[in-house]
Amino acid sequence: xxxxxxxxISNSFKNLLLFFMLAININAFSQDFDTxxxxxxxxxxxxxxxxxxxxxxxxxxxxxxNSQTQLGIFxxxxxxxxxxxxxxxxxxxxxxxxxxxDQILEEKRILKSFDRSQLAKDLGKIDAADILIxxxxxxxxxxxxxxxxxLDTKTGNSLASYKTSFIQESSLKELQKQIVESSxxxxxxxxxxxxxxxxxxxxxxxxxxxxxxSSSNYSAVLSIKKIGSNEKIKTIDVLAYQNAxxxxxxxxxxxxxxxxxxxxxxxxxxxxxxxxxxxxxISGKENIYELEY
Numbered sequence: 001x002x003x004x005x006x007x008x009i010s011n012s013f014k015n016l017l018l019f020f021m022l023a024i025n026i027n028a029f030s031q032d033f034d035t036x037x038x039x040x041x042x043x044x045x046x047x048x049x050x051x052x053x054x055x056x057x058x059x060x061x062x063x064x065x066n067s068q069t070q071l072g073i074f075x076x077x078x079x080x081x082x083x084x085x086x087x088x089x090x091x092x093x094x095x096x097x098x099x100x101x102d103q104i105l106e107e108k109r110i111l112k113s114f115d116r117s118q119l120a121k122d123l124g125k126i127d128a129a130d131i132l133i134x135x136x137x138x139x140x141x142x143x144x145x146x147x148x149x150x151l152d153t154k155t156g157n158s159l160a161s162y163k164t165s166f167i168q169e170s171s172l173k174e175l176q177k178q179i180v181e182s183s184x185x186x187x188x189x190x191x192x193x194x195x196x197x198x199x200x201x202x203x204x205x206x207x208x209x210x211x212x213x214s215s216s217n218y219s220a221v222l223s224i225k226k227i228g229s230n231e232k233i234k235t236i237d238v239l240a241y242q243n244a245x246x247x248x249x250x251x252x253x254x255x256x257x258x259x260x261x262x263x264x265x266x267x268x269x270x271x272x273x274x275x276x277x278x279x280x281x282i283s284g285k286e287n288i289y290e291l292e293y
Contacts, residue, residue, distance in 0.1 A: 124153030
């Protein structure tokens with residue numbers, strides 16, 4: 001009996017010790033991550049000041065194959081925020097809000113090209129920024145290596161570069177799994193096709209419908225059902241920063257869209273709110289709807 005009590009106490013102590021070790025590791029990682037972000041922002045600020053240029057834009061980071069994940073968006077946002085908060089530098093240069101950058105690109109009909117040099121020159125032509133900051137993410141020896149470049153928007157050439165690395169901690173790995181946009185994506189190719197209806201493609205009784213989100217901070221899960229029917233015919237993800245998410249060859253008519261909104265880095269774990277909206281799918285046309293949180 002005494003041995004069982006001792007064993008129980010021993011197991012409880014081990015579990016408690018494991019819990020504290022895990023908490024210490026998480027806290028240590030968080031502090032190390034924040035330090036790396038702040039150090040990176042500080043080094044970039046020094047370089048920007050040395051160039052004498054005043055307007056800075058930051059585009060989401062990408063992998064070597066040009067694929068886009070939520071990790072690239074997250075890291076770009078973190079560095080952008082830290083760079084903006086360096087109060088000593090606010091009179092020397094300004095950082096364009098990433099949401100405003102997307103709005104400018106849309107208004108000026110500028111394609112957010114995977115060729116960052118070309119994107120930089122496009123921004124220079126409209127005087128939106130003097131420097132474009134971009135980066136590539138490489139998985140290397142248990143780390144996410146960032147190769148950050150500062151591009152001159154007049155020439156598209158690199159002004160400077162900076163490298164830093166982050167431990168492949170589980171939360172960052174989860175972000176890296178979430179594909180937003182890929183170099184293999186063909187914009188005119190149906191990626192989400194409704195197969196519930198055997199409707200010939202040549203018929204004019206069907207149309208396409210696409211959704212895009214105006215907010216840069218929120219994504220949504222959309223449940224689509226036709227008015228008069230309780231059956232959901234499609235559920236799709238519409239992600240922040242994504243050009244559009246579409247369904248194709250959907251029978252024309254009136255549909256109800258249920259939008260479950262979540263912060264882009266939460267990955268559906270915390271739905272902020274749910275809205276509904278009615279849309280009309282017109283046969284033979286591509287119907288585009290912009291959603292706003």
